[in-house]
């Protein structure tokens with residue numbers, strides 16, 4: 001018998017995480033309302049609805065060599081692609097990954113950009129004697145996955161660092177210009193043609209392969225979404241409307257919050273103890289950085305209220321972020337009859353040994369509750385965007401494709417399946433037939449090169 005106290009904790013969790021269709025429809029409606037408020041005026045909503053200045057997405061006709069640079073994690077990547085039009089598409093792709101020395105992540109901006117520019121210089125040097133550019137200006141798409149206030153397609157000021165970066169003198173500076181200056185200092189003859197976010201890159205890479213892609217979503221360490229908006233539907237947009245009539249909006253939906261979100265005591269505590277309390281509430285409910293941590297908090301509560309895990313030393317169980325989302329994914333997908341993988345993960349990560357089969361089943365259920373809530377909320381966010389742009393609603397016959405990138409979506413099958421089935425549940429069988437979700441992996445590299453190409457002055 002599983003101890004009654006533990007069962008109660010799980011029952012309360014199930015109740016507090018419940019996200020039935022009616023509630024998800026409220027979440028979608030709240031997301032749509034916040035999107036409208038954010039488009040109306042600067043600071044009109046918790047979600048920033050950043051104008052990306054990307055008004056042209058790739059068509060497949062792009063030709064020539066383009067560079068891309070992807071900065072957003074511990075590694076950065078440089079990429080050179082040869083685009084060869086509709087038939088051949090990407091004729092050649094070369095890339096190099098470089099890890100960033102930790103001291104540069106908290107040093108000063110000119111050191112970081114200098115390091116990046118010198119790596120880029122080395123990469124450009126092995127174009128060799130092929131004369132790829134024959135006097136033509138090299139162009140680069142720069143994926144910079146931190147919040148940026150865009151000022152044009154190729155410039156924008158850094159709002160704040162996130163993840164492991166904290167370089168004070170870069171905040172408020174134009175990151176496109178910083179890179180451009182560093183490249184000039186290092187003798188790299190190249191122009192920053194586009195400064196984008198990974199979500200926008202995912203949208204572009206998706207569109208390149210499928211012209212019906214209208215939304216790009218990141219479900220990885222963090223979460224965000226970008227989509228194609230009608231430029232005339234953005235009241236805060238100043239200046240001449242783009243010829244295409246379209247504008248890609250980077251929603252920054254991670255900062256969405258609403259009283260209709262199913263938030264538990266565990267989420268509350270996680271947020272209170274986080275680096276950014278009160279911020280990124282939606283992201284904290286759905287993204288890969290947090291799911292394992294939520295499960296750990298539930299297990300700790302069970303350990304403190306029952307003897308289910310036996311006499312264990314709780315030091316590990318009290319260590320924040322010790323249980324990672326890939327661990328809960330492995331437990332959730334355990335198909336061995338005696339849940340051997342669950343037993344191993346509990347022992348390895350949390351020093352919880354000698355669990356009964358019933359206890360392991362309960363742990364799997366906790367993973368399922370937390371992950372289902374996450375996937376269902378992500379689906380509700382997507383539905384909010386679809387409704388905002390009049391897609392997959394009665395009378396709309398168009399096909400709508402959502403390009404999704406990120407380790408959570410890519411590797412966590414239960415999450416992915418739940419997200420897809422929830423979309424059908426919310427949109428209805430009929431409408432969801434014209435909606436498709438596609439894993440789109442190279443947004444931050446190829447996507448940036450494609451946007452540079454689509455906005456090239458040389459085309």
Ligand code: ADP
Pocket residue numbers: 072073219220221222287288289325326327329330405406407408411412
């Ligand atoms: P990032 O979001 O940092 O650019 P990724 O898109 O590669 O990086 O996503 C990495 C995140 O994906 C990890 O932080 C983790 O939360 C999640 N993830 C990676 N592997 C798995 C897995 N096997 N199961 C579930 N989640 C995973």
Ligand code: MG
Pocket residue numbers: 072198220406444
């Ligand atoms: Mg990424």
